Amino acid sequence: MRKFLSTLAMAAAASTFMSPAPALAETANPFKCQPGEKYVMNVMVSGVEYWFPVYEMFKQAGQQLGCETAYTGTPEYDVNKQIASFDQALAQKPAGILVHPMNSDPFIEPINRAVDQGTAVVTFAADSPNSKRVSFITSDNLAEGTYAADAVAGAMGGKGEYAVLENPGQDNHDKRVSAFVKRMETKWPDMKLVGRAASNQDPTKAYQAVLSLAQAHPDLGAVFMPEANSAIGAAQAAKEGGGKIKVMLADVNAKILDMIKAGEIYGSVNPNQGMQGYMGFMLLWLAKHPELIDPMNDAKRAGSNAMKVPFVDNGFSIVTKDNADDFYWDKYLKRRGTKGIEE
Incomplete structure (x- = not known):
């Protein structure tokens, strides 16, 4: 797109030099509101x-x-x-x-x-x-979910239990979650999905969901969510459970960045x-x-x-302790x- 805009700019400049003098005012800058x-x-x-x-x-x-x-x-x-x-x-x-x-x-x-x-x-x-x-x-929501799955599974040695929090009906979030789960199924067969819960961007719902999931599945090793608000509650629940659950998400805010730097959140994919x-x-x-x-x-x-x-x-960026x-x-x-x- 940058090249496209540069080409248009050069074309506009060329037309300025080639046009008769009376038309200069009209053709000098078409890119103006x-x-x-x-x-x-x-x-x-x-x-x-x-x-x-x-x-x-x-x-x-x-x-x-x-x-x-x-x-x-x-x-x-x-x-x-x-x-x-x-x-x-x-x-x-x-x-x-x-x-x-x-x-x-x-x-x-x-x-x-x-x-x-x-x-x-x-x-x-x-x-x-x-x-x-x-x-x-x-950003490519499917690529984001895929990258997040690889990051989590890689950190767990390719074996363990994970869960997802989601916001059913929101297109980009649905794509991130479905890509995450699909990648686990196809590339990481020893990663087992043990639970899903609708947190709907509510930190309190996310907190309660992760507590319940961890109680039902003591070996739960990771949880992924497609947005930032839920991660705040999820990370708090993971911290109270001893910090063994890796929290991976998409998007960031100041609180999320603080938690990534503190080691309370594993990482984020951020558009x-x-x-x-x-x-x-x-x-x-x-x-x-x-x-x-x-x-x-x-x-x-x-x-x-x-x-x-x-x-x-x-495009998107990968946010870790190193660049938070x-x-x-x-x-x-x-x-x-x-x-x-x-x-």
């Missing part, structure tokens, strides 16, 4: 730290193109309330919305309605593939959130301005958006000198 052109990011559980660096880079990309941006969502883990917040943002007629749909199917109608209204929509981290969204950006936000904005902006591209396909004949890019992988210091939000925000989601 009109006054009042606004792009919105929308999430559920809006206080979760994961979203903050995503929005930070979403905001930076917007500023570089002279666009307005806003952070929106609902503090609850409730798909209906998130849809209500999405509709509130849509009522302001933004140019585009970057949305993390809590569940795929309930978001089909709201996303389609937004697109029909003229608002571009890109999904991130979780998808609504049957909607009219033009692009989807995420590259900044790239998710930055490239998410660029996909969204280009989706709103497809007139800038003229690909050799049937987009015009079919009446579809010429910029449609089904999937972009923003690089992932603290407060340090990152101080280095950038901004107000984060407040601007």
